[in-house]
Amino acid sequence: EKVRDYLSKESKYTLTKNVKSTFDKTIKISLELYKTTKDKKYRETAFEYAEKSKSAVLLASIRDVDAIKFGDIPETLHKFEKEISGKIRAYDKLVYDEKNSENPNSIKINLWESKLFDLNREYDSLISEFEKEHKQYYSLKYDKNVISVKTIQKKLNKNKALIEYTVSDSLLFIFVITSEKFSALEIPIDSTFFSNIEKLRKLLKNVSAENLNVDFRDYSIVSYQLYKDLIKPVQNLIKGKDLIIIPDGVLGYIPFEVLISKLPDIDKVDYSNLFYLIKNYPISYSYSATLLFKDYKTKTTGNKLLAFAPTYEITDKTEKNQLLVLNKPGYTLSPIKNAKTEIININKIFDGKYLQDLGATELNFKTYANNFDILHFAMHTIINDENPMYSKMVFTLNNDSVEDGFLNTYEIYNLDLNARLVVLSACNTGFGKLNKGEGIMSLARGFLYAGVQSIIMTLWEIEDKSGAEIMTKFYNNLKEGNSIDNALRKAKLDYIKSALPLRAHPYFWAAYIDIGNTTTLYKSTIINTILLSILALIVIAILAVWFYRKKHMP
Secondary structure (H helix, E strand, O other): HHHHHHHHHHOOOOOHHHHHHHHHHHHHHHHHHHHHHHOOOHHHHHHHHHHHOOOHHHHHHHHHHHHHHHHHOHHHHHHHHHHHHHHHHHHHHHHHHHOOOOOHHHHHHHHHHHHHHHHHHHHHHHHHHHHHHHHHHHHHHHHOOOOOOOHHHHHHHOOOEEEEEOOOEEEEEEEEOOOOOOOEEEEOOOOHHHHHHHHHOOOHHHOOOOOHHHHHHHHHHHHHHHHHHHHHHHHHHHOOEEEEEEHHHHHOOOOOHHOOOOOOOOOOOOOOOOHHHHHHHOOOOOOOOOOOOOOOOOOOOEEEEOEEEEEOOOOOOOOOHHHHHHHHOOOOOOOOOOOOHHHHHOOOOEEEEEEEEOOOOOOHHHHHHHHOEEEEOOOOOOOOOOHHHHHHHHHHHOOOOOOEEEEEHHHHHOOOOOOOEEEOOOOOOOOOOEEEOEEEOOOOHHHHHHOEEEEEEEOOOOOOOHHHHHHHHHHHHOOOOHHHHHHHHHHHHHHHHOOOOOOOOHHHHOOOEEEOOOOOOOOOHHHHHHHHHHHHHHHEEEEEEHHHHHHHHO
């Protein structure tokens, strides 16, 4: 009841440690009541609070946007709101950059903070007017309901299983939903569980020939143990299903595809023949079930793909403020050797607009992005863990007189995109600061906020040769009519099958994960050919009958 009262008063909230603990206790008590009474409503209540603990601020923010877009707000006020929010983000960025410069200018900071104060007051006044004068806006904005189990079951395909996790200090809650069944489990965990996740993360991101045997043994043991914790308890409920994973907390840092269901001969280093979960299941992810089944109102543009592969050559045209960003420790932007190869290969598969080198600018992205179904980025990113809104994608820096070449997360939040799929074939696009209740703050989330229904991102810095190979196969599979999750899975499996034993290490293929709606984007060319053939046969048959009747009937 305390949690219900809290939610009734707040439209947006960050899940603090105390509130997260309250959610976890509510889930535990609800499941205990279910076990005692066998009343299904308690099990559904447990899921409700598991769902409310997922990406709470992101969900509230998206509902704000939807309220403005699809509520009863006039177009002029809609544009005015967007203009003010854009200015707020811009001044916020100026203050942040100045405070983090070598010699912060207090006069500039005070001036910009004063402007920010006025803009925020103007924005709050505008939103108050929306709330008072526009009932539909108010209703959409303050809708705190999350999706119910019954609604999920109606929307879920028969071949899908949704697995949602909630992690507390000592318990792991697992909810499994299929179109026919709903189950909830409670698994005891301890510090070993969390240390295994951290070990797996390190083993996934580092591959070397120096400690082959030790690393292979450690990887096998840790990934198998996590399989026993996360998947084995529900394996009888998910047989033959495509999996939708909704992780919680630190689970968002690992791709479940790499977990192995059986220990190998650890004396023989062979990553290609491990019993990876991906060999049995297509797997996709979501920040929450409520976001997954949200009705995205994107429209098909008819233009299939827009791709970018920038150059990172520093010249005399590179501006001072750009160099200040690039010269920070750890921000070495070496050329991505196979980025051009990647988009050239994709160009052979999909029609579209392909911008590379001097054409791959931030301005061109903002000019064309709203007119394409798929956006593909083969580029570097700079991740800011302390303030994820200032993580940035790096376009070509030397050929843009309007933009600075750095597309910040806060800028993505201010876009209104029609793309059905964004592919972030870049370094660490899914990695970011972990905020309680918010999952991993990342560039990928910005695109979800901007209206994109499906995102492929990377969890660590990819090896660009294997990345280009996997992406080429992915697009081939997509064009053949495969769903997004199956297209990505087949591309990874093909890579594992053809790779040398060490090159089959998950580092080379598992960084890519798919978040969101995995619906098939394009009909299979084979199916289209068959349909055309059937249509042709029907036309021929009709013509044959017509000629026969004309010849033999008076």
